[in-house]
Amino acid sequence: MKEKQDKPLNPIGKLxxxxxxxxxxxxxxxxxxxPSVLRCFVxxxxxxxxxxxxxxxxxxxxxxxxxxYSSILPAMYGFIPQTYSDYQVGGISANLLDRPDIxxxxxxxxxxxxxxxxxxxxxxxxxxxxxxGFRMIDGNEAxxxxxxxxxxxxxxxxxxxxxxxPKPVIDRLRHYFLTYKDMxxxxxxxxxxxxxxxxxxxxxxxxxxxxxxxxxxxxxxxx
Numbered sequence: 001m002k003e004k005q006d007k008p009l010n011p012i013g014k015l016x017x018x019x020x021x022x023x024x025x026x027x028x029x030x031x032x033x034x035p036s037v038l039r040c041f042v043x044x045x046x047x048x049x050x051x052x053x054x055x056x057x058x059x060x061x062x063x064x065x066x067x068x069y070s071s072i073l074p075a076m077y078g079f080i081p082q083t084y085s086d087y088q089v090g091g092i093s094a095n096l097l098d099r100p101d102i103x104x105x106x107x108x109x110x111x112x113x114x115x116x117x118x119x120x121x122x123x124x125x126x127x128x129x130x131x132x133g134f135r136m137i138d139g140n141e142a143x144x145x146x147x148x149x150x151x152x153x154x155x156x157x158x159x160x161x162x163x164x165x166p167k168p169v170i171d172r173l174r175h176y177f178l179t180y181k182d183m184x185x186x187x188x189x190x191x192x193x194x195x196x197x198x199x200x201x202x203x204x205x206x207x208x209x210x211x212x213x214x215x216x217x218x219x220x221x222x223x
Contacts, residue, residue, distance in 0.1 A: 021059065022059075023059035024041040024054055024059050024081060024125075025041070025054060025056065025059065025079070025081055025082070025108055026059075026081070026082065027059070027081075028041060028081040028082070028125065029081070029082070030080060030081050030082055030083075030209075031127070034205070034209075035130060035201070035202040035205040035206055035209075036129065036130070036202070037127060037128070037129050037151060038080055038111070038127070038128050038129075038130065038148070038205070039081065039125055039126075039127055040078055040079070040080055040081070040111050040113065040125065040126055040127075040128050040148070041054070041078045041079055041081055041124075041125055042076045042077070042078040042113065042119070042122045042123070042124050042125070042126055043061060043077060043078045043079070043122045043123070044073055044076070044077045044078070044122050045073070045076050045077075045119045045120070045121060045122050046072060046073045046074065046075065046076075046118075047118075047120075048073065048122065050063050050064075051063070051064040052064065052122055052123075054079070061122065061123050071176060071179060071180040072176070073176060073180075074112075074169070074172045074173050074176055075112040075113055075114050075115070075173065076112070076113040076114075076115065076119055076122075076126070076150075077110070077111070077112055077113075078110075078111060078113070078122065079107070079108035079109060079110055079111060080108060080109045080110075080111050080146065080205060080208065081108065082209065082212050083108050083109040083205065083208030083209055083211070083212050084104070084106070084107070084108060084109075084208055084211040084212040084215045085104035085105045085106065085107055085108070085109060085141075085142055085143070085144070085208060085211060086103075086104040086106060086211035086214070086215060087103075087104065087211060087214070088104075088207035088208070088210045088211045088214075089104045089109070089142050089144065089204060089207045089208050089211055090102050090103040090104035090105075090141070090142045091207075092142070092203065092204060092207055093135055093137060093142040093144075093193075094142075096135070096194075097137070097193060099137075099140075101140045102137060102140055102141070102142055103140060103141060103142070104141065104142050104211065105138065105141040105142060105143045107143075108208070108212075109144060109146060109204065109205060109208040110143070110144065110145050110146065111128065111130075111145070111146040111147075111148055112145055112146070112147050112148065112173060113126060113128045113148050113149065113150055114147070114148070114149045114150065114153070114156045114159075114165075114169070115149070115150035115153045115155075115156060116153055116154055116155035116156065117150070117153070126150060126151075127150075127151035127152075128148035128149065128150055128151060129148055129149050129151055130146050130147070130148045130198060130201040130202065130205065131147055131148060131149060131159050131160060131161050131162050131164065131165065131197075131198050131201070132146075132147045132161060132162025132163075132165070132195065132196055132197045132198055132200070132201050133145055133146040133147050133162075133195075133196055133200065133201045133204060134147070134173070134174065134177065134192045134194070134195060134196075135192065135193045135194040135195075135196060136177060136190070136191070136192050136193075137190070137191055137192075137193060138188075138189070138190045139189050139190070144204050145173075145177055146201050146204065146205065147162060147165070147170075147173065147201070160198065161197045161198045162195060162196070162197050162198065163197065170195060174192055174195075177192065178190060178191075178192060
């Protein structure tokens with residue numbers, strides 16, 4: 001009996017699939033359970049020795065800079081798709097700190113994802129559950145860092161709020177974000193003013209989603 005042969009791939013379809021790879025910021029839906037469960041894009045993992053960042057135009061990872069010093073990323077790190085830090089996100093920090101000069105940093109909302117597993121590389125999507133975050137101010141820009149746990153993680157899945165997380169883990173994350181850009185002889189104007197819980201994390205995420213919608217509307221209107 002003659003063996004059935006696989007049909008050759010349609011070269012046009014293959015090229016179209018490559019051409020229309022979903023942009024990780026704009027083309028990935030964060031999921032129907034947001035903000036309690038999020039589909040996130042991971043740029044970096046703890047073993048990375050260079051700073052990867054998504055190129056906003058192409059959606060591909062590029063090397064932002066080599067890590068010059070021994071700063072070790074304590075968790076998977078990336079961003080929440082279809083979020084943006086602008087008027088709403090910046091306004092939260094500006095109001096709470098009574099600092100009207102604070103604005104959003106015009107980037108997607110950053111997220112750190114705790115897991116017991118060693119993940120080999122970034123450029124992946126994961127489901128994560130926020131438990132809190134850092135209110136980080138870099139200069140006069142709101143640069144919130146959402147802290148989350150990997151959905152279904154054997155060690156961290158029981159954490160529901162930042163208060164469930166051991167203090168040394170929080171201290172390690174805090175130290176990383178306050179020092180990873182430090183250069184000898186230079187002083188950064190950067191601080192973490194608050195460590196907040198899950199409800200405030202939801203507020204920041206929802207504000208980031210609203211900022212993103214307004215950002216897209218402005219782009220469409222300009223065109």
